[in-house]
Amino acid sequence: MPRITEILLLGHTHHDVGYTGSPRVVDRRHRRAVGEVLDLCDRHAEPGPEQFRWTFEVARPVLEFVRTAPRRDVERLAELVRAGRISVTGGYLNMTQLIGEHELDASYEQLDDLARAGIRVRTEQHGDVNGIAWGAVTAMRRAGIDRLVMALNPDHGRPPFTQPTGFWWEGPDGEAVFVWLSTHYGIGEQWGIVDGEVKTAEQHIARFVCELESRADYPYGVALVHAANDNRWPTARFLDVVRHWNATHPETPMRTATVDEALDRVLPTAERTAAPTVRGEWSDWWSHGHGSTARDVALYRSARTFALTGRVAHALARLREPVPVPTAEVIGYRRGPVQLRDAAELSADLAMVDEQLLLFDEHTWGSWESYSSAGSDFTHSHWNAKAGFACAAHDWGRDVAVEGMVRLLGDSGGGGPDTTRVAVLNPTARPRTEPVSVEVDLRRRVLLARDVPAFGVAWFDLPPSPRPGPPARTIATARYELTVDPRRGGVASLVERATGRELVDGDAEHGLGAVVVEQVAPGSDHPMVTRDPKHFRPEDPGPEFVLALARQEAEPTTEYGPGHAAITWRASGPHLDEVRTTVRLYDDVDLVDVEVRVTKPEVFAPESVFVAFPFDVPGRHFWLETAGAVFRAGDEQLPDTCMDWYSIQHAAAVVDGAGDGVLWGSFDAPLVQVGDVHTGRWARELRTPTGHLNSWIMNNLHFTNFRAAQGGTATFRYRFAPGRGLDRADVRHLGRAVLQPLAPRVMTGPTAMRGSAGLEVEPAEDVLVDLAPGADEAEVRIRLRAVRDSDVPATVRWTGPGSVELEAGPAGRPGGDDGRGAVRVVVPRHGVVDLLARRS
Structure with missing residues (x-):
């Protein structure tokens, strides 16, 4: 228990894109704050412990500054960084676990602009969010960053170790970053530091130092204290705290520091005392917020699919010999481009889509009064701005993708009849045979696209409209036989005909594809219900929840097309006006497609909505896809990180000890609960008594910034298949296939492209x-x-x-x-x- 010999005060602001103000206003103010910091450094330049020093918690405002500010100001900034007065960190924004590996790449690649400006980036700082994807470690190291500060918010979750402390976090590739698990940055305001309330700050800091000196597990002789809070405009008031403290506590001097300097100070101790090394996902307790805006999250996921498809199509068209490209004469949603982008415009538009995706990934979500004033103009306007990031990414991403397809397909110039066919692009490196949904005359038809070559195009006749079959509870194809049970709200049996293997757990209370509503048990006296929704947290275990099934209202209907059959049933339940579920089976592929359309009113009482997938897999464990990695739920996680729920990218697998089980993918909804429904358990150990995988599509279990209720209609799509000897690579490939599905386009007239590019x-x-x-x-x-x-x-x-x-x-x-x-x-x-x- 070494004595604390020095206190380092870290001045910064916690970067929220919103929360305290509109994202539109806040984002501009953060960019302008960079200039204010430079001026404060000039005004408080006298060397000494109270010299003004500052850390930019995220890179985005500094990137905007170096791109737009006068050269002399960029040089001022670079010189202050070299002098140790300012630190610029490497994280683009404080991100959620929605972010995928492509967005991670896009964010870190921008750091090249800082390097060209002479600004060295050594550390990433992450505030508020209670987790970060495992693959981010590898991405950080690739960007030259090997240190991470996590200033976790203590509300609503648990840290992996006692805050503060240091440890090594090993990535999937075996490389590690040093993590300083800091206190919550909000103590800067709570303790009166950022406002220069010297007496209040003195009391809190003295108590903090005593606590550190009493800890047997804290070998560091230095205390790191944040002078920050949400969206604080830069001021020098915290310098008064340094002066007052040093006048009254000369035995434990305090000085200002940047985050880089602070980590330089603690790292030698971590290395000397063999700080622990941990490996696995840092699963975020706050990620259930992704279910508070189901429709917008689905739109965001669609946007990045379009953006990636557009990149591939443009790239392949660029590598091939130029061909004539037909253009449209009407600017329209279902038409081709009226003009073609040149290389500069394409690059700018793709960068803009990346920016919008990253802004939606950012952690703030809604306003501080999203719960206390759910109907206020500010809450409404704030969410309009946040959702606008996903909408902009979708609109421009789709436009780029359409132009890319038209460029790639080209015009053969050979004349001939104007035959209408379906071109299907495979945007991945493996040949694929998969179902695709094709829009014909404003209606969707299903086409089984066979043998689409890697990075190539295959052509198919227009699929016929499906023919309706008689009402029935059973359908069959060459691969499967399926039976729906109205009492269980979904599929009660799905048999793989070649092996006789049953995929659905016969003991499950709910059938596959069933929609289940979760509500607090009637009469609950849990403080979340009786006092404040903030009490939905580990410190107040519970509350008890009850599940209610959406019940079927009539006999299922059936339809048949070439090589496939589908069954559809309608249901309703508590706070569910209508549920329409379709399961589709195929003759030539093992894939099973599930589509669930949910229509519901807004509900402000605590609730959740699930789609159930009760797979029958004995001796099971779960592989889950995170950004840039796959982890084994419960085993490959940092201590005390979230096991009640997970935010995945697109794929998961439930397998037995030999790797036999089911590969499962979700197009639209990222949240899952595995092995059971765990809401309110706040588990320290994952228990999976079944092979059930529950897609958690909606919830409102929050107390601030997330949406208090959501209503309307949203559609959720899933795809799964049985497999044997499954491993991480299989999960990664399925995740990529769901993220980048086969892309169809109905075309009329002669075209130049077919086969492999x-x-x-x-x-x-x-x-x-x-x-x-x-x-x-x-x-x-x-x-x-x-x-x-x-x-x-x-x-x-x-x-x-x-x-x-x-x-x-x-x-x-x-x-x-x-x-x-x-x-x-x-x-x-x-x-x-x-x-x-x-x-x-």
Whole structure:
């Protein structure tokens, strides 16, 4: 128990894009605050313990500053960073676990602008949010960041260790970052520090120092104290606290510091005392907020699908020899482009979509009065701004994707009849056979797109309209036989015909695809209900919840199309006006598709809505996809992180000890509860008595900033299939297939593109491949991501028309040229390799 010999006061603001004010207003003010910090550094430049020092908690406002400010001001900033007066951290914003690996890449790649301005970034700082995706460790290290400060909010969750302390967090690839698990940044205001209330601050800081000195597990001789709170405008008032403290406590001096300097101070102790090393997901207790805005989260996920599809289509079109591109004469949603972007405009639009996605990923969500004044103008306007990020990303992402498809398909110029067919693009590196939904005459039809080549296009006749069958509770295809039980609200039996294997747990209370409402038990005296919703937290276990099933209202209907059959039932339940569920089976693929459309009124009492998937998998465990990684729920997690619920990317698997089980994907809803319904248990150990996987589509179990209620109609889509010997790589591939599904487009007239575009990657089962248009009209960026627990030797080859030069970039270990115009590289375990392709 070493004596605290020094106190470091860290001046910063906690960066919320909203909360205290409209996101529109707050975002601009944060950008302008950078200039204010420079002026404060000039006004309080006298060397000494109370010299003004500042940390920019996130990179976004500084990035905007270096891009737009006069050069002399950018140089002032860079000089202050070099002098140790200012730290700029590497996280774009304080992010939720919605963020995917592509958005992580987009955020860290922007740090190059800081490097070009002479600003070194050494640390990432994350505030408020109670978790961060495991794959972020690998992404941080790739960006040259090996230190992370997590200033967790103590409300509504648990830290993995006692705050404050230090530990090493090992990523999926075995590389680690040092984590300083800090106190909550909000003590800066609670203790009177940011307002210069010297007496109040003195009392709190003295008590804090005593607590640290009494801890046997705190070997650090320094105390780090935050001078910050939500969206605080930069001031120098906290310098008065330093002066007062040093005048009254000369035995324990205090000085201002940046976060970089603070970590420089504690790291040697962490290394000397062998701070613990932990490995796994930092599962966020606050991620249930993603279920407070189900419709908007689904739109956001659709937006990034469009953006990624557009990148691939533009990239492939760029590598192939130029062909005429037809344009439309009406600016319309279902039409092609009226103009084509040049390389600069395309790059700018894709960057703008990335920005909008990142702003939606950001943790603030709604206003501080979302619960206390759910109907206020501020609450409404604030959410309009937040949802606008997803809407903008969707609109521009879709527009880019449509133009990319039109560019890739081209115009053969060969004349001939105007035949209407369906072009299906495969935006991934593996051949695929999957169902796609095609819009014909404003109605959706299902097409089983067979053998669509990797990075290629296959053509199909327009699918016929499905023919209705008789009302029935059972349907069958060559692969499956399915039976619906109205008493269980969904599928009671789904038998794999070739093996006789039953996929649905016969003892489950709810059928597969059933919609279940969860409410607080009647008469509950839990303080969450009787006092304040803030008491939904680990310190107040509970409350007790009861489940109510959406009951079927009539006999299910059936329909049949070429190679597929579907069954649909309607139901209603507590606070559910209508539920319409469709399950579709196929003859030629093992995939099962489920679509659930929910219509409900707004409800302000605590509630949750689930879609049940009670799989029959004995001896089970769950693999879950997070950003850039797959983790085993309960086992590969930091201590005391959330096990009641998880926010996943798109895929999961429930498997037995041999890896036999079910692969499951969710297009629209990220939240799951595994093995059971766990709401209110605040578990320290994951218990999975069943193989059930519950999609948690909606809830309002919050006390601030998330939506207090949600109503209207939303649709949730799922896809699953049985598998054997499943592992992490299978989950990653399914997640990519759901994120980047086969992309259909109905086309009339002759086109130039069919078959493979010409880009080949081997072995496609061991890597994921990202494509994006590069800086000019001839350049394409290729990124290979390893999905195995070992290095992956890979080959990239161009076999299409024209000449394309391939070159291995700096990220990874190049393996040379194979002598046939291909490039061989070694993709490190769970890492990436970048290549450039250029049409010559």
